[in-house]
Amino acid sequence: MSRTGRVVAIDGTVVSPDRAVVSVFDRGFLYGDAVFEVFRTYGGAPFALDEHLARLRSSAERVFIPLPVDETTLRREVEAALAAAGNDESYIRVIVTRGTGPLSLDPATAGSPLRVVIVDPVAPPPREAYVHGVALASVRARRAVDDTAAAGAKVSNYLASLLALREAKARGAAEALVVDSAGHVVEGATSNVFVVAGGRVATPPPSAGILVGITRAHVLLAAAGLGISTDERTVPLGELYASDEVFITSSIRELLPVVRVDDRTIGGGVPGPVSRALHRRFRDDVGMVGRPMPYD
DSSP: OOOOSOEEEETTEEEOGGGOOOOTTBHHHHHOOEEEEEEEEETTEETTHHHHHHHHHHHHHHTTOOOSSOHHHHHHHHHHHHHHHOOSSEEEEEEEEOOBOSSOSOGGGOOSOEEEEEEEEOOOOOHHHHHHOEEEEEEEOOOTTTTSTTTTOOBSOOHHHHHHHHHHHHTTOSEEEEEOTTSEEEEETTBEEEEEETTEEEEOOGGGTOOOOHHHHHHHHHHHHHTOOEEEOOEEHHHHHTOSEEEEEETTTEEEEEEEETTEEOTTSSOOHHHHHHHHHHHHHTTOTTSOOTTO
16 A cells, blocks of 8 residues: 555454544444544654553453454554554554444443544644643543543543534633632543642542543653652642643644633743743653744
């Protein structure tokens, strides 16, 4: 297959995007009955692939979708799709659906799980977002897996987060900040959230109902490497308003500074030194030593 920048692998077969076809009876399409992972490459190699595939398996177990192949096979399929795409750096999405079946909510009626790997050129936020920071808008939202046995699973049913993000964008923000009924910060609609106060870094714990991000984990490691104290604890929205710095993390954004939340300016209204230092250490840790930062 010629290198096109975007390719898809369905059940291990690499095809061009125009030939990537999934049945309308697939439960991922009908009900969002699927799990997925998103990650990127550095130097052409997928970052933290083993961690992402382990989380994919964990998500699948939480919603009782049996993975159709082992992680070694999934790893080979990801690498084959990356080679076919031929990008300098790539965005990768791995999806496993429960499969096709009759029009019934009963998961027992599903056929064999379907797996899809999508590869695109990576498209991080623009430089200006890192130079000037972005805004968040707090939104009360209840996600599909909240307060269920599947809490923490990365499922394809993103309707609540989609609507939260739509509301945030209408309010001039780049991301929705999900707040629970007690007024505690949970996470972004598509990111994890960190606050900095007095030189200490805090982020909501897994028990808050967050998706435990891979980038989040590596930022905590970067903080440890820099000798910065960290806490995984409940963060009230009011504390976030009064913090020195706020930033969000995700696989594609890496670490993105936040300068406004709702109508409150955070710190001095510009990206702060702790978030800058953590981003540079994260970049160094993933093998980008000496490379320009997104805000350079």
